[in-house]
Amino acid sequence: MGIGNEPGPPIAIQGEQHMNKRRNIDAVVRGEFAAGNGLLNRRILLAGGLFAAGSAATIASAQSNDSVGANSPEWMKTPGRGFSGYGFPAKSQSKVQRDYPTGQVRPTTSSHTPLQFLEGTITPNGLHFERHHNGIPDIDADRHELAIHGLVSRPLAFSLDALLRYPMETHIRFIECSGNSGSYTSAQPSQSSAGAINGLLSCSEWTGVRLSTLLAETGVSPGAKWVIAEGADAAAMSRSIPLEKCLDDAVIALYQNGEAIRPEQGYPMRILLPGFEGNVSVKWLRRVKVTDAPVDSREETSHYTELMPDGKARQYMFPQEVKSAIIKPSFGMTMKGPGFYEISGLAWSGAGRISKVEVTADGGKTWALAALGDPVLPKALTRFRLAWKWDGQPAVLASRATDEKGATQPTRAAWAAQYAARQGYHFNGVQSWGVEADGTVKNVYI
């Protein structure tokens, strides 16, 4: 196992090129393999000019010079539809939906972001994953207040209008449920889409008021160490949060990707704890009580604990650790014959920025560095990309991320060895996909 070399800049192809395209590709490939089984150096992404083999169609220039007329597509022949107040995706995208089981006896508890249909890093608000504990409350924002009380000097209630006068901040942050990717604890790999496996994960631009700003208004009394956040849903969902986090980067979020936060995400307000397991970022936030100890709420005892090999459970393991997943290709996609493809995926860490993502195409024997999106933001999704020349033979792809604190994803086996069997929270082991000779993609364990 080794890291791919990083040779110099790739061969740029510019201006008039009379060479045979096949020869161009071979020439570049000779110098640009970064790891085994066809992985190309990430810098090749800057050069381009090598990928069309087998995918773009040569056309006669004369044909493409036809003016618009009888042979034009029908949608150019009549005026299109007009304006709308609030737009929707194209009709053909109707399959791009959050994924949740229906018709079950037990109520469904979550819906997944369909990562396999998405690109980039931002999750559209309509597709942000959902996790409710007793449904989505229909809150009258004009009557909703956030009360901050307990170990404070001046208990205060903040209406939405009051909060809107405070200094705000805007940051792109991911939210991930601690149960995300829990199917990796199954004995057999789940043959499910990237979204079904990893889609309790979304990323938005959040805007709101720092909780520390509001706590400075109320004052915090001596002995205060924790905060209990309570939602205005019919579960009164409550979680305990260390005061230290509340005085750090915790935000009372009011806007999501520019618009008022969606009902599924806590309208009119939620607490947002960047990098912490999603459940703690309590939605429909109603009360923040400053205390000297955690409350051991229902969700902190019946759920969201980690069973250890000695039979004891760990509580309050908040941070989401460094993690990554290849999204393209993934289960449900079909490779269209040998040739060039881009491998892309997502990496993230609750500890800060992603520093590198390595990708293997030979099941972990050799690894190449992927290109990372620019800029890499802390506690946000980072898109990684790498070019791959698939030879049409079976291959096993996997990604392995490292964050700025130096933490690297463990193997699935090393991750599992830390816990009791079937403990499924906070899985962050290396994930892998098997590409079959017929182009289908399956979930495999390595």
Added chain:
Amino acid sequence: MGIGNEPGPPIAIQGEQHMNKRRNIDAVVRGEFAAGNGLLNRRILLAGGLFAAGSAATIASAQSNDSVGANSPEWMKTPGRGFSGYGFPAKSQSKVQRDYPTGQVRPTTSSHTPLQFLEGTITPNGLHFERHHNGIPDIDADRHELAIHGLVSRPLAFSLDALLRYPMETHIRFIECSGNSGSYTSAQPSQSSAGAINGLLSCSEWTGVRLSTLLAETGVSPGAKWVIAEGADAAAMSRSIPLEKCLDDAVIALYQNGEAIRPEQGYPMRILLPGFEGNVSVKWLRRVKVTDAPVDSREETSHYTELMPDGKARQYMFPQEVKSAIIKPSFGMTMKGPGFYEISGLAWSGAGRISKVEVTADGGKTWALAALGDPVLPKALTRFRLAWKWDGQPAVLASRATDEKGATQPTRAAWAAQYAARQGYHFNGVQSWGVEADGTVKNVYI
């Protein structure tokens, strides 16, 4: 006129505070004015703890300790609604719509992003501004192709599937119509919302394939200097683009804020020319013809030219220059009495990053530096923020942005002096709002 001083760190208010809140505020204000008429130093945003005066309500701690019961809001008493495949904003947000005139004899040509209801920098896809030249075509993506032809070695046609195999890039970029804010050429200030005035402006995370990558595939012949981009709408909207831009940061965009690009924005693909006037980023992109000269299309002669004082018109003035607008407060909002408020707005430049935004509350006599969002991205919207202690008297607010190339917004008069009367494209002069003693906000010229 002068720039506000930048004193040291503000007085942080942490932990137990037994002082009278009023005294706290006065103490901080003494050291923290950054410019005249109540503008506070931007660093005060990091401290917080000063804003509630008059906005948050003191509550009895016992009252807020009530457990959930008879006095709880009705939405906590019954389970809320369940999951949905694709979510929508809260019902109370139904007023947050793109703004476009209806019932006119001449067809409406554009809809505006309602900036006055939004925060942060990302525009939700449903609210991205629209500009169509003959409606939105209903394209069958499976039959759509992008042809690249003209002065190339190998004319090629790219299906959507073909493009999806190419290396992609993801960037947050604004798009602004060159006619945005054109009402500033009227003799009297338009009493309209921030969105109606400045909302031909949106910002998204775009993902796609660099055009230079595809041009490396086709090869570019000697003598090539321009490219003609044509849309598959019923206007066959065509614009000429310098080849230099196409080989720089031009992208064939396929995804917008994570999901497939919306029909209004060019589904299944558009060209995106970061920093250029929006119209050139041709939607529903169908053909790219490499040429030796611009084509002088309808939209390059009947529109999108700048009439100069000597009666001649300038063509092909692509870049959107440095610009800013205060969004909060703005026309249609009402200040709720004297006290602390956050002023926030948007700044952007087609030349790159915003380097500073200055704000005045005294009609331009003194200016203070606003805090900028982090990170500041090139050719993207930047949110600026500044705290203001309004004394309840009439005040005139304005913002003035400078970009990393050193360009600063001119005054409205200096901008207008460059052009013939009523030339309305590429307005980037300083904008201002008047706050009246009764708290209403009006558009004013300074």
